[in-house]
Amino acid sequence: MTELLKDKIAIVTGGAKGLGRAVATSLDAAGATVVVTDSDGDGAQAVAAELVHGEGATCDVRDDDQVEELLGWVTQRHGSVDIMVANAGIATVAPITEMPVEEWRSVLAVNLDGVYSSVRHAGRSMAGNGGGAIITMASITGFSGSPLISHYAAAKAGVISLTRTAAVEWRDHGVRVNAICPGWIGTDLVYDRVPQFEGALGIDFDALITQKQGRLGTVDDVTPLAVFLASERSRFCSGSTFVVDGGMDAALV
């Protein structure tokens, strides 16, 4: 396993914690050099310091110039970027009519515009450098509506669409682009919002998760797929969406 991504250079956005941190750790364990980036630069550095071949960098994906500079910096240091995991994401909780437009835009700025910047600068670099693998962190909310997170779900639907188009545009340049669509995974993104969901919807979160997914997912349920999509083992996969949700999306009830 440590040889699978040997000599590969990877960038993970939003890598300071949660899914990004776990994916960075798994790519590192598979032999890649991983540039862990986050708007929380100290957090990114701390995760990088835990890796065998890790480097940390501050990058706020809302700023297209910062993402472009990041790609330039990594390419200059390592000669190429082989893997981009466009993972950074945020969420807030509010019904459509009560959500200030600034809140809508702030989530789209990270979850859609930030992915666009990450994908486009990585794709440009890879297309001119023999190819690579881009992974976007979408969500099953990109397929189905979800109350109180209209902005988040709309952004994820956009990420899935962007993933497909990017895959088509770069097919002849050896750049594969695939989306991971997790269900509910136990990270701060979820834990911090459970009280709001329970209060607004009058639900018991644990009961909902048990009914829909069997259990709450863990980051380790997602990381093997990320390593697969980053590696040559997925060489004939591009423009695809890969659901990791314990069967939630497949179930009517």
Ligand SMILES: NC(=O)c1ccc[n+]([C@@H]2O[C@H](COP(=O)([O-])OP(=O)(O)OC[C@H]3O[C@@H](n4cnc5c(N)ncnc54)[C@H](O)[C@@H]3O)[C@@H](O)[C@H]2O)c1
């Ligand atoms: N946890 C889940 O259930 C779940 C399900 C589906 C999809 N996802 C997606 O997975 C990704 C990671 O989510 P998570 O659960 O690990 O969340 P998290 O809150 O644990 O971690 C998110 C990370 O992104 C960083 N970040 C936030 N804004 C940023 C910005 N502008 N630029 C760079 N970094 C930024 C944060 O600092 C943090 O380190 C997100 O895109 C999220 O939408 C999560």
